Amino acid sequence: MPDSPTEHTPPNAPHRHFIEQIIDADNAALKWGVNDEGVPKVHTRFPPEPNGYLHIGHAKSICLNSGLARQFHGAFNLRFDDTNPAKEEQEYVDAIIEDVRWLTDDHAGFRFGGVFWASDYFETMFSYAVELVKKGKAYVCDLSAEEVAKRRGSIGVTATSPFRDRPAEESLKLLHEMRRGDHPNGSRTLRARIDLSSPNFVLRDPVMYRILHESHHNTGTSWCIYPMYDWAHGIEDSLEGITHSICTLEFRNNRPLYDWFIDSINEGRGPGSPWGPRIHHPQQIEFARLNLTYTVMSKRFLLALVKEGRVTGWDDPRMPTIRGLRRRGYTAGAIRTFCEDIGVTTQESMIDVGRLENALRDDLNKSAPRAMCVLRPLKVVIENWPAGKVDMLDFVVNPEDPGAGTRKVPFTGTLYIEREDFAENPPKKFFRLCPGQEVRLRWAYFITCTGVVKDAAGHVTEVRATYDPATRGGDAPHGPDGKPTRKVKGTLHWISADHAANGTVRLFERLFREAEPGKKTGNQLDDLNPGSLETISALIDPALTTARPGDTFQFERLGYFCVDSDSRPGALIFNRAVTLKDTWAKQE
RNA sequence: UGGGGUAUGGUGUAACGGUAGCACGAGUGACUCUGACUCACUUAGUCUAGGUUCAAAUCCUAGUACCCCAGCCA
Secondary structure, X not given: OOOOOOOOOOOOOOOOOHHHHHHHHHHHOOOOOEOOOOOEOOEEEEOOOOOOOOEHHHHHHHHHHHHHHHHOOOEEEEEEOOOOOOOOOHHHHHXXXXXXXXXXXXXXXXXXXXXXXXXXXXXXXXXXXXHHHHOOOEEEEOOOHHHHHHOOOEOOEOOOOOOOOXXXXXXXXXXXXXXXXXXXXXXXXXXXXXXXXXXXXXHOOOEEEEEOOOOEOOXXXXXXXXXXXXXXHHHHHHHHOOOEEEEEHHHHHHHXXXXXXXXXXXXXXXXXXXXXXXXXXXXXXXXXXXOEOOOOOOHHHHXXXXXXXXXXXXXXXXXXXXXXXHHHOOXXXXXXXXXXXXXXXXXXXXXXXXXHHHHHHHHHHHHOOEEOEEOOEEEEEEOOOOOOOOEEEEEEOOOOOHHHOEEEEEEOOEEEEEHHHEOOOOOOOOOOEOOOOEEXXXXXXXXXXXXXXXXXXXXXXXXEEEEOHHHHHHOOOEOOOOOEOOOOOOEEOEEEOOOOEEEEEEEEOOOEOOOOOOOOOOXXXXXXXXXOEEEEEEXXXXXXXXXXXXXXXXXXXXXXXXXXXOOEOOEEEEEEEEOOOOHHHHHO
16 A cells, blocks of 8 residues: 555654645545545546636646645546636647646656546536426526626625526426527526525525527537536536545635535435435635736736737747746746645745746756857957867766766867857956956867957957867866866857857747736736847757757756747757856846 | 635745744855856844733734625636
């Protein structure tokens, strides 16, 4: 039997968040029984509505739910809450399945129940609705949407409906007519008979079914009434045997309704009951959704960005969508680590987007092969380099991963370095290249700047330097005491002019200029960063010409880059996922 | 105005009547063939006011701030 977290808590065990604690207690009491492995049962789900693309906020929920299933040796379902055909599309369904599979590491570590559909349960839901009507717990109401709103009441004012006391027989007849398609959109609803004067408005006789003559992506035209979220959701959970139905904080008020529907179905049920056996009653638990600085996560807004062409699509690397992050170069592991890192509570919070970026840096630092790339080239001519000589030097693929080995990189007398790595009049503590100063070219040689060439306007167009043959490989010669004879503080990346490949590099900044977009003006668009994308032509390490879309590298000293899906052999495109930390830039 | 929630360093999160801790950030330093990584040190907090108690972040009372709810959305 797999080890159970409830068996013994080791000393100094990492903190367990409130949902884990609930599950610990449930398991200790065997509240949900055991699964077929004999392990206390834990079954979670992620229930998106297929009306948009998944974003980093959804990732928190996906990681929480799938992570719990993994941790407790339970199961995890992906379930589409497709109860509103007016808003839902197959395009979103396909994208969501792909994103969830990618993010959950293709379901490793937990039993993946599969892909489920609320629409598969429509028939069962309807039969339960009939049951509630018969039990006097639901009725057909002929009020229009406007009238219901008008009669909704207010704080301290009771709602009303003239149809509340309609006989069950009559409601039943009308309900079947509604299903058959006898009534137009909006003409009637099925409502739960709960409490028209409840201070919790959710309980003021909520609508269970509305009439929608609309084609559904799964059920086609076989239905023209569709269940509302509150009515449908608990039944979906119940039918799938979900134990812990985890949702976000704004559903707190809905929890009494979630429970009411299941309790009402169960009323009078049991052994020997004509209604049948009792149905499973999962526990709804709410947690705080993710808020990220410099990020907008509303589906409506993201859709607008796409439709108005402010980004190139749902997978634009600047988008907070799962596929946007993925295209940018984010790994599933980094996103999972981030989601674990930020914790699970009932307090609303605002997470610094820098933490997401840090999670990526941590992940890629260990795994990404290094390469050199010059974004803004400045020519360097080595005056004492033998004409025509090409020196093949050893380049360490990843210093963090000795197993990655080395590869060869060509060095010649004409090179390019980063323009910002040279200063004619250096500021204090500038230990890059400047007149008279010696620096190291990474894995190559020490060079010393001997002068510059300028154009008519006085701009530096070329740097002259000499190299020290004794520093081949980038090490200073060692003295008789075994210590290096001299130290250089600066190490620069470089590319041989004759060997450089050309490529396109896309540099991104945050999509928004303000930590909380729209906070000042009320319009998030006002804070859109017009300079969030910079596309430049760069000189690329010749070894990267065979790189394929999705491959990720660290360009030394510049950041982590991912080969874009638009990239082609001979027309390389790299996205910068995130920069390296740069304490020098901060000083300036 | 009714109901439901939440308040701990800059940010996030622990402490479940008994030493306010951890992570991230920030600062300083060490190390370094990436001004990266790594390591060390420093920084800074219990919303307010009362009360109970030997002892309160925790319990009580009264405030304050913020979030959610009057869709035939989810």
